Amino acid sequence: MTVSNRTTFSSAFPFALISTSAMTSASSSDVLILALGVGLAAVYLFRDQLFAASKPKTAPIVAAKGQNGSGNPRDFIAKMKEGKKRLVIFYGSQTGTAEEYAIRLAKEAKSKFGLASLVCDPEEYDFENLDELPEDCAAFFVMATYGEGEPTDNAVQLMQNLQDESFEFSGGERKLEGLKYVVFGLGNKTYEHYNSIGRAVDAELTKLGAIRIGERGEGDDDKSMEEDYLEWKDGMWDAFAAAMNVEEGQGGDSADFAVSELDIHPPEKVYLGELSARALTKTKGIHDAKNPYPAPISHSRELFEPTADRNCAHIELDTEGSGITYQHGDHVGVWPSNPDVEVDRLLCALNLYDKKDTVINIESLDPALAKVPFPVPTTYATVLRHYIDISAVAGRQILGTLSKFAPTPEAEAFLKNMNTNKEEYHKVIAEGCLRLGEVLQLAAGDDLNIYPTKENTTGWPIPFDIIVSSIPRLQPRYYSISSSPKIHPNSIHVTVVVLKYQNIPNHHVDAKWVYGVGSNFLLNLKYAVNNETPPLIASEGSSDPSHVSVPTYQIEGPRGAYKQDTVYKSPIHVRRSTFRLPTNPKSPVIMIGPGTGVAPFRGFVQERVALARRSIEKNGPDALADWGRISLFYGCRKSTEDFLYKEEWPQYVEELRGKFVMHVAFSRENYKPDGSKIYVQDLIWEDREHIADAILNGKGYVYICGEAKNMSKQVEDVLARILGEAKGGSAAVEGAAELKLLKERSRLMLDVWS
Numbered sequence: 177m178t179v180s181n182r183t184t185f186s187s188a189f190p191f192a193l194i195s196t197s198a199m200t201s202a203s204s205s206d207v208l209i210l211a212l213g214v215g216l217a218a219v220y221l222f223r224d225q226l227f228a229a230s231k232p233k234t235a236p237i238v239a240a241k242g243q244n245g246s247g248n249p250r251d252f253i254a255k256m257k258e259g260k261k262r263l264v265i266f267y268g269s270q271t272g273t274a275e276e277y278a279i280r281l282a283k284e285a286k287s288k289f290g291l292a293s294l295v296c297d298p299e300e301y302d303f304e305n306l307d308e309l310p311e312d313c314a315a316f317f318v319m320a321t322y323g324e325g326e327p328t329d330n331a332v333q334l335m336q337n338l339q340d341e342s343f344e345f346s347g348g349e350r351k352l353e354g355l356k357y358v359v360f361g362l363g364n365k366t367y368e369h370y371n372s373i374g375r376a377v378d379a380e381l382t383k384l385g386a387i388r389i390g391e392r393g394e395g396d397d398d399k400s401m402e403e404d405y406l407e408w409k410d411g412m413w414d415a416f417a418a419a420m421n422v423e424e425g426q427g428g429d430s431a432d433f434a435v436s437e438l439d440i441h442p443p444e445k446v447y448l449g450e451l452s453a454r455a456l457t458k459t460k461g462i463h464d465a466k467n468p469y470p471a472p473i474s475h476s477r478e479l480f481e482p483t484a485d486r487n488c489a490h491i492e493l494d495t496e497g498s499g500i501t502y503q504h505g506d507h508v509g510v511w512p513s514n515p516d517v518e519v520d521r522l523l524c525a526l527n528l529y530d531k532k533d534t535v536i537n538i539e540s541l542d543p544a545l546a547k548v549p550f551p552v553p554t555t556y557a558t559v560l561r562h563y564i565d566i567s568a569v570a571g572r573q574i575l576g577t578l579s580k581f582a583p584t585p586e587a588e589a590f591l592k593n594m595n596t597n598k599e600e601y602h603k604v605i606a607e608g609c610l611r612l613g614e615v616l617q618l619a620a621g622d623d624l625n626i627y628p629t630k631e632n633t634t635g636w637p638i639p640f641d642i643i644v645s646s647i648p649r650l651q652p653r654y655y656s657i658s659s660s661p662k663i664h665p666n667s668i669h670v671t672v673v674v675l676k677y678q679n680i681p682n683h684h685v686d687a688k689w690v691y692g693v694g695s696n697f698l699l700n701l702k703y704a705v706n707n708e709t710p711p712l713i714a715s716e717g718s719s720d721p722s723h724v725s726v727p728t729y730q731i732e733g734p735r736g737a738y739k740q741d742t743v744y745k746s747p748i749h750v751r752r753s754t755f756r757l758p759t760n761p762k763s764p765v766i767m768i769g770p771g772t773g774v775a776p777f778r779g780f781v782q783e784r785v786a787l788a789r790r791s792i793e794k795n796g797p798d799a800l801a802d803w804g805r806i807s808l809f810y811g812c813r814k815s816t817e818d819f820l821y822k823e824e825w826p827q828y829v830e831e832l833r834g835k836f837v838m839h840v841a842f843s844r845e846n847y848k849p850d851g852s853k854i855y856v857q858d859l860i861w862e863d864r865e866h867i868a869d870a871i872l873n874g875k876g877y878v879y880i881c882g883e884a885k886n887m888s889k890q891v892e893d894v895l896a897r898i899l900g901e902a903k904g905g906s907a908a909v910e911g912a913a914e915l916k917l918l919k920e921r922s923r924l925m926l927d928v929w930s
């Protein structure tokens with residue numbers, strides 16, 4: 177496969193290897209261009225392709241007038257009055273973080289000022305009577321940003337109402353004079369449109385005459401959302417007290433939940449990790465995020481070569497008979513559980529190990545403020561294994577609360593210091609990557625380097641309701657689907673690079689490996705499916721199994737629901753995306769996806785292959801002649817190590833008869849003359865003539881997928897340079913304007929993550 181300084185696929189395939197010349201002296205081997213000979217002409221209308229690349233249009237939403245008053249479940253003002261609530265807290269949330277912060281704000285308002293809040297999913301309420309909010313009340317907006325600065329699905333309507341010039345509030349005017357509001361935006365600085373929804377909400381409300389309380393808060397997921405929140409909230413609460421004319425100290429700590437142990441309960445009604453009532457009762461129903469489908473894994477394999485020090489799992493999830501459908505470019509949500517070691521650690525640290533299977537019920541003491549975040553009745557062990565995120569790095573705020581339950585004065589002092597000393601918290605806990613169980617062990621002087629047991633772990637008398645209200649729900653992990661339903665109608669493929677990294681050791685914490693929850697859950701499934709023994713990690717010099725092997729999970733699931741004979745299953749649901757190929761195959765397509773960013777593009781290429789097969793069958797061998805070129809820019813470290821789906825691409829090249837061209841940058845194999853690495857953006861620059869022509873003259877579509885922090889930005893910069901130059905101007909002016917236009921027309925789409 178590798179021919180000295182030039183890499184190609186098997187010569188059995190009739191494609192031409194084109195080497196671009198700009199970087200060539202030292203690096204032509206880094207540029208792999210696969211192309212078939214040019215096909216002949218044929219024209220056909222591809223009516224049956226279902227998905228255009230444009231975003232689905234959302235119908236303008238106008239709240240029904242005259243429906244206010246009690247009895248209308250969509251009337252938040254009536255609900256506030258009924259419940260004597262002075263704050264309404266709207267959250268725009270996709271994966272639960274904004275909701276979590278909305279609830280935290282509600283709890284703080286209650287404990288600081290004794291004020292009750294209505295925490296609202298904006299989708300569930302009409303927005304038009306915001307102008308009826310009484311003067312002694314305030315509205316909070318806790319809003320996450322997604323994609324190209326877009327709102328979360330549940331906030332689309334709210335944003336439309338705020339931004340639509342024709343939208344009127346219930347008084348018949350577009351005014352919110354004197355409305356008091358607070359904004360906390362959630363975002364990630366690696367994205368171009370940082371926190372744009374929080375900012376837009378703020379700007380629109382101000383335009384409407386509303387008055388912001390304190391500063392607008394902005395949390396950056398890339399650094400620390402928690403720290404940004406903590407830094408912002410005290411100033412905001414001071415301003416809030418003044419604006420609302422309330423004083424601190426009027427509230428008091430009150431529990432959100434009541435946890436009770438049940439002596440007798442029908443075992444078949446106890447949730448042992450089932451994610452829905454239907455899963456517990458084994459009744460049929462639609463499979464979605466509220467009722468994930470346990471999909472059998474029909475095939476799985478390692479995609480990296482044994483020489484790589486990383487894992488990348490290809491997993492095929494069988495959806496036959498589930499009613500689940502998908503389209504190329506969609507995401508699949510995988511619902512992991514926590515690894516055994518973390519479950520055991522926290523059970524021991526909470527003194528619950530002996531009671532781990534005790535059946536418990538949990539009731540919300542204020543359902544409007546905090547719903548029980550998972551199904552009950554359940555057991556202690558189930559909550560920790562399946563329902564809450566105990567594997568994340570422990571937050572700073574909870575440590576203050578937990579210090580009250582410390583087993584020794586030293587443990588209490590340690591937690592208090594971590595709670596109040598931001599720098600020390602950052603160094604010891606954040607950089608040391610300590611989960612809550614580990615922090616409790618460290619505070620109590622337990623040994624973190626051995627597998628946690630009752631005997632070696634100090635028990636803390638922390639009420640379980642505090643754990644439930646302080647630790648967020650374990651969330652599904654999303655993966656770009658790497659197959660096309662046209663070729664695999666009953667199977668969803670995922671391409672998962674397994675997360676494993678080292679912490680930064682400090683005076684309290686030794687060096688250790690940290691394992692991503694979801695990707696290692698899938699890796700475990702892959703090992704089990706193939707009857708493989710997980711490899712040992714020798715580097716830590718410890719003989720303890722927990723330290724020398726990858727984390728283990730209870731992959732057989734609740735009541736063995738995820739294992740049938742030798743077949744293993746994973747709970748999944750599909751999330752629709754707008755990341756789609758253009759309907760017309762004549763449009764040129766440029767796909768940029770290094771690393772696992774290639775995942776959706778495998779699906780895109782398969783989609784086109786399926787269409788090509790049908791077209792050729794119908795119209796003969798020249799059927800693809802007027803198709804646009806499909807270019808894939810892919811990058812990996814070495815051709816011999818982590819070249820994903822290396823053996824498949826030549827077949828796609830052949831089937832697409834010269835219309836599919838693949839460029840590959842091997843970043844650790846060959847270098848530029850100055851010794852620097854060659855990345856996808858260098859190959860794009862090298863191919864600039866074709867790219868400019870495809871975009872500007874061919875009305876082509878551009879897709880970027882993969883890492884958000886550096887890659888996607890640098891790729892966009894190069895695209896701006898190419899387009900600016902082609903337009904006879906600069907990257908900053910003409911190039912940036914062209915990119916903006918492409919985005920507006922959904923001809924430049926991003927599916928990136930950090």
Ligand SMILES: Cc1cc2nc3c(=O)[nH]c(=O)nc-3n(C[C@H](O)[C@H](O)[C@H](O)COP(=O)(O)OP(=O)(O)OC[C@H]3O[C@@H](n4cnc5c(N)ncnc54)[C@H](O)[C@@H]3O)c2cc1C
Pocket residue numbers: 507567653654655656657671672673674675677678691692693694695696772775776927928929930
């Ligand atoms: C839309 C979308 C599509 C995606 N598609 C894919 C895909 O096709 N393939 C794929 O493999 N992944 C994909 N991902 C990423 C995937 O969802 C998971 O985030 C990833 O598998 C890690 O999850 P985990 O549960 O293993 O890790 P977690 O347990 O969730 O840990 C992740 C966290 O670890 C921390 N972290 C990570 N690296 C380091 C480090 N070096 N140092 C310190 N802290 C670190 C970060 O806080 C990070 O948020 C996608 C994500 C999104 C949002």
Ligand SMILES: NC(=O)c1ccc[n+]([C@@H]2O[C@H](COP(=O)([O-])OP(=O)(O)OC[C@H]3O[C@@H](n4cnc5c(N)ncnc54)[C@H](OP(=O)(O)O)[C@@H]3O)[C@@H](O)[C@H]2O)c1
Pocket residue numbers: 673675770771772773811812813818841842843844853855856857882883884886887888890929930
């Ligand atoms: N949410 C998550 O936790 C999650 C999940 C998956 C991936 N990721 C992150 O996403 C990134 C990609 O992960 P991956 O495993 O899919 O790919 P990868 O194997 O780390 O990288 C793929 C290729 O991209 C190159 N590359 C590195 N920086 C680049 C840049 N700025 N521009 C263009 N190419 C660049 C790499 O080169 P070199 O390595 O030689 O520099 C490599 O050749 C990683 O940073 C990873 O941590 C995060």
Ligand SMILES: Cc1cc2nc3c(=O)[nH]c(=O)nc-3n(C[C@H](O)[C@H](O)[C@H](O)COP(=O)(O)O)c2cc1C
Pocket residue numbers: 268269270271272273274275320321322323324325326328362363364365367368369370371372397401928929
């Ligand atoms: C696919 C994806 C796209 C995102 N796009 C943006 C963005 O354009 N701008 C931004 O500031 N943050 C962006 N973020 C960061 C989220 O806003 C942030 O992670 C937030 O905490 C998510 O909140 P939620 O869990 O309530 O949905 C993005 C996150 C993901 C996963």
